[in-house]
Amino acid sequence: xxxxxxxxxxxxxxxxxxxxxxxxxxxxxxxxxxxxxxxxxxxxxxxxxxxxxxxxxxxxxxxxxxxxxxxxxxxxxxxxxxxxxxxxxxxxxxxxxxxxxxxxxxxxxxxxxxxxxxxxxxxxxxxxxxxxxxxxxxxxxxxxxxxxxxxxxxxxxxxxxxxxxxxxxxxxxxxxxxxxxxxxxxxxxxxxxxxxxxxxxxxxxxxxxxxxxxxxxxxxxxxxxxxxxxxxxxxxxxxxxxxxxxxxxxxxxxxxxxxxxxxxxxxxxxxxxxxxxxxxxxx
Ligand code: ATR
Numbered sequence: 001x002x003x004x005x006x007x008x009x010x011x012x013x014x015x016x017x018x019x020x021x022x023x024x025x026x027x028x029x030x031x032x033x034x035x036x037x038x039x040x041x042x043x044x045x046x047x048x049x050x051x052x053x054x055x056x057x058x059x060x061x062x063x064x065x066x067x068x069x070x071x072x073x074x075x076x077x078x079x080x081x082x083x084x085x086x087x088x089x090x091x092x093x094x095x096x097x098x099x100x101x102x103x104x105x106x107x108x109x110x111x112x113x114x115x116x117x118x119x120x121x122x123x124x125x126x127x128x129x130x131x132x133x134x135x136x137x138x139x140x141x142x143x144x145x146x147x148x149x150x151x152x153x154x155x156x157x158x159x160x161x162x163x164x165x166x167x168x169x170x171x172x173x174x175x176x177x178x179x180x181x182x183x184x185x186x187x188x189x190x191x192x193x194x195x196x197x198x199x200x201x202x203x204x205x206x207x208x209x210x211x212x213x214x215x216x217x218x219x220x221x222x223x224x225x226x227x228x229x230x231x232x233x234x235x236x237x238x239x240x241x242x243x244x245x246x247x248x249x250x251x252x253x254x255x256x257x258x259x260x261x262x263x264x265x266x267x268x269x270x271x272x273x274x275x276x277x278x279x280x281x282x283x
Contacts, residue, residue, distance in 0.1 A: 004054070005034040005257060008047055008069070009062030012036040016271050017060055020250050023270045024262040032057075032258075039065070048072040048096065058090045058257040060250075066130055073098040082164060083137045085130050088253040099256060102131065103138025105249030106219065110139075110187065113215060113240055119143040121215075122184060126150045126175070126204045127191035128157040131219055133164070135191055140166045148185075150178030150205060175205055182210040189217045195226040203228045212236035219245055224275055247271060 007017050013036075021034035039047045044065055049072070051059060061069045066085040070076055073086065074095035080086050086098035111118055123144055125136060128151040139147050148171040151157040157172045173181060182188060182205070194204040200223055207216065207228070216232035221242035229239040247268045254262045 001031070003030075003032045003057040003257075005032060005057055006051065006059040007034070007036040007062060008039045008044075008051075008059060009036075009065060010038050010040065012038050012062065015062065016246070016274055017062075017250060019274060020247070020267050020271055021254060024254060024267060027263065027266065028258075028260060030258065030260075041068075044068055045072050052091075052096060056091070058088070058253070060253055061087050061089065063130075070098060072096075079103070079137065079141065082141075083134045084163060085134060087134075087249065088256060090256050099253075100134055101249040101252035101256075102245070103134035103136075104252055105247075106135050106189075106217075106245040107138045107142055108248045108252075109240060109244035110215070110217065112244070113238065114187070119145065121186040122146040122148075123187045123189065124148050124150060124178065124182065124185040125189045125191060126178070128153070128160045129191065132191040133160055135189065135219075136160060137164050140164065140168055148173065148181075150175055179206050179209060182207060182214075185210070185214060187215045187217065189219070190226075190228060191219055193220065195228050196220045197222045200227060203231065207231050207235055207237065210235055210237060213238060215240060218242060221246055221275065224272075243268060243271060243275070 007015055015036050018034050018036050025032040066087055070086050076098045080098050080100035083100045086100055088099045088101050089096050123146060125132060125147060128149060136147055149157045150173045152175055161170045190204045192204050194202045214237045216237040217240040218226050218229050219242040220226050224241055229241060232239045247264055251262050251264050
């Protein structure tokens, strides 16, 4: 049976999701198609209703609708509820169910690099926005005991921790304070957009005090190697860019829609080729 999948957001013109999913459908000889729809804020409700009326089997949600879309779905998965955002919607028995695969996508990229001792690691996360919420919630729920936060605004970081309601003692630093403490962490993650193209000269936090072999992860994949990751490499840290997270969140959505595990290696190659063919993530 032919099926249609999609992406809603605004803008969506530069999204790599259509390329990645359509290639995977083709490889698996599935008669499915994925299309990116740019939706205006005031038409979001109509857009979701229209997708349902047309029988669209599932869709991704991107900026700026990951939170607002929740108002128009029939059901929200428990973890997505705690995260407070949805990036994947699945048509289940005629109902649209919202999930979040961003946090799990990031967690899997970290797990692949760090291995099963991940729960014993001390994590410092920079940022307290939507992406931070998904990552913080997932890391804590997968058993990592120390996930501290450095953020520009203290209030937003406090809100994040309160919202996620967990038993962890999370220390919250200002960005300035955090610089003095980076040496205490095994994993440092940037969840902000600082350093993303076109403002590539910016860095979220100085790594001057970070120890060697710290895993330094940036969720940005454009550029593939941010200035911050370059500095991390120079310090002898282990860099991780945003490509694996992007691939994993997409692959997890694909699995929810099709019940088939796509070839993540191929997905990565398709995306990397589009981003300039850099195999920096293949460490
Ligand atoms: P997203 O949903 O993509 O995570 P967001 O909700 O706007 O985006 O959150 C952006 C995060 O990046 C926030 O933590 C923000 O800090 P504040 O909470 O203090 O606003 C952080 N951020 C964005 N621009 C920044 C900058 N120039 N310097 C430091 N932090 C920045």
